[in-house]
Amino acid sequence: MNLPTFTAFGSSFLFGCGLTVSGMADPLKIKGFLNIFGQWDPSLCFVIIPAIAVHSLSYRFIKRRSSPLIAPYFVIPQKNKIDRQLLLGSALFGIGWGMSGFCPGPAILSLGTLSTPPILFVISMISGMLLFQGTYLAVPILRMSKR
Amino acid sequence: MVFHHLLYQYSAEIIGGGLIGLAASLLLLCNGRIFGISGIIAGLFQARLLSEFWWRLCVVLGLIASGLVVKFVEHSTLPSVSPDKNWSLTLGGLLVGFGTQLGSGCTSGHGVCGVSRLSSRSIAATLIFMATGIVTVTFLGVE
Numbered sequence: 001m002n003l004p005t006f007t008a009f010g011s012s013f014l015f016g017c018g019l020t021v022s023g024m025a026d027p028l029k030i031k032g033f034l035n036i037f038g039q040w041d042p043s044l045c046f047v048i049i050p051a052i053a054v055h056s057l058s059y060r061f062i063k064r065r066s067s068p069l070i071a072p073y074f075v076i077p078q079k080n081k082i083d084r085q086l087l088l089g090s091a092l093f094g095i096g097w098g099m100s101g102f103c104p105g106p107a108i109l110s111l112g113t114l115s116t117p118p119i120l121f122v123i124s125m126i127s128g129m130l131l132f133q134g135t136y137l138a139v140p141i142l143r144m145s146k147r
Numbered sequence: 148m149v150f151h152h153l154l155y156q157y158s159a160e161i162i163g164g165g166l167i168g169l170a171a172s173l174l175l176l177c178n179g180r181i182f183g184i185s186g187i188i189a190g191l192f193q194a195r196l197l198s199e200f201w202w203r204l205c206v207v208l209g210l211i212a213s214g215l216v217v218k219f220v221e222h223s224t225l226p227s228v229s230p231d232k233n234w235s236l237t238l239g240g241l242l243v244g245f246g247t248q249l250g251s252g253c254t255s256g257h258g259v260c261g262v263s264r265l266s267s268r269s270i271a272a273t274l275i276f277m278a279t280g281i282v283t284v285t286f287l288g289v290e
Contacts, residue, residue, distance in 0.1 A: 004198075007177035008205035009212070015170035015182065015255075016213025022163020025214075034277075034284040046157035047164035048258060054168030056263035062172065068179030075180055076264075077251070082271045089250020090257070094276030096242025098283025099235045103243060103254045104184040108207055112214020120233060121240040128244020129189050136248075 004070050016109045022047040025109050027101025034098050096128075171260055178202060183256020184210075185247035235287070250276070 019025045024047050032041030067073055097103050102110070102121050110118035154161065171182035180187075180202070187203045194200040247253045250272055252261060257276075261269020 004178055005201050005205045008174065008180075008202040009209040011170045011173040011177065011182070012206040012209025013213050014173065014209075015167055016210045017216075018163045018166030018168075018170055019210075020163070020213060020217055021166060022160045024163065025217075028289065031284050031289040034280045035289050036281050037285050038289065043157065043160050046153075046160035047167070050161045050164035051168035051171070051259045052263050054165050055171050055259055056265075058168075058172035059175070059263050062176050065176075068175070069177045071177070071179040073179055074175070077181065077261075077266070077268075079251075079268060082268055085249050086251060086268055086272055087275055089246045089248065090252075090272040090275035091246070091250075091279045092242050093246030093250055093253060094279030095283045096239040096244075096246055097254075097276060098239075098280035099242065099287060100232075100239030102236075102239065104188060104247060105210060105253070105255050107240075107243075108184065108188070108210040109214040109217075112211040112216070113218045114215075117232070117236055121236045121243075124237045124240025125244035126188070128241040128246075129185075129248050130192065130244075131241070132245045132248035133189070133192065 007070060015105070018051075019106055019109055025106040027106075030101045030103075030106075031098070167255075167259060168263075171255070171263075174206075175260075181256060181260045182206075183252050183260060185243075185253040186251070186256055189248055246276075 016025075023029045023043060029041060029043055032039070033044035035041070062068075063074075093103075100121055102118070102125075104125065107118050107121050107125060111122060174180050174182045184206070187206050191200060191203050191207070194203065243253075250257075252269065252272060254273075254276070257266075257269040257272040262273055
């Protein structure tokens with residue numbers, strides 16, 4: 001195991017601790033947050049705001065560096081345009097998120113609890129990802145402005 | 148007074164959120180990568196170099212490892228979905244998998260990292276998936 005794999009593992013483990021401690025790995029908590037018109041659970045607000053606060057502050061300092069500590073260069077998305085794929089994709093993701101209460105991070109974490117619901121979700125999620133990757137290659141219309 | 152009360156009541160959420168932000172910053176500082184889980188997972192299937200594969204696998208393993216800690220150290224499974232929810236897990240999973248690919252991100256990538264960078268794409272994406280998530284729960288219910 002070399003240093004980049006170690007830091008990837010470590011930061012991800014810490015991320016998982018954050019998800020667990022904050023309660024955001026629990027689908028019912030997520031659905032409770034999305035249940036704005038019902039019995040609203042505002043917990044996610046108190047998770048995402050500190051997360052953004054910490055990350056945005058450190059981001060400013062990190063980006064001043066010419067390169068990361070271990071890897072040779074930063075890989076950060078450069079696209080600026082808000083296109084139809086972004087909007088449609090996000091809309092579909094939100095529907096799936098609202099249906100299941102899972103998004104990718106908590107779902108992967110929950111695999112560690114060795115229960116069946118996250119296994120079913122992750123298999124379906126990977127299927128959806130592979131379906132996209134397959135159709136994206138085959139159907140040019142999906143590429144739209146990504147030419 | 149209200150502020151202190153909220154800080155106390157939501158202390159776990161605040162600390163957890165801080166850890167999430169810190170973890171994302173560590174991955175960026177060390178590995179130069181955005182902590183966008185959906186992209187990291189999808190990249191496992193598209194990696195051409197072994198180095199591209201390994202760091203992504205380590206991210207996945209790190210998350211699973213923290214789940215194992217919950218299971219074995221805390222002696223609990225997280226409150227999970229009731230057994231008759233298979234269709235919502237399956238269809239939801241498909242939509243999450245497909246949607247995050249089409250939309251180039253999820254709650255960690257867009258919601259935490261992208262918003263922190265003041266990316267207009269991520270802000271738009273976050274607003275959209277929050278909105279459709281809310282609509283979905285409104286129609287389908289919480290249970």
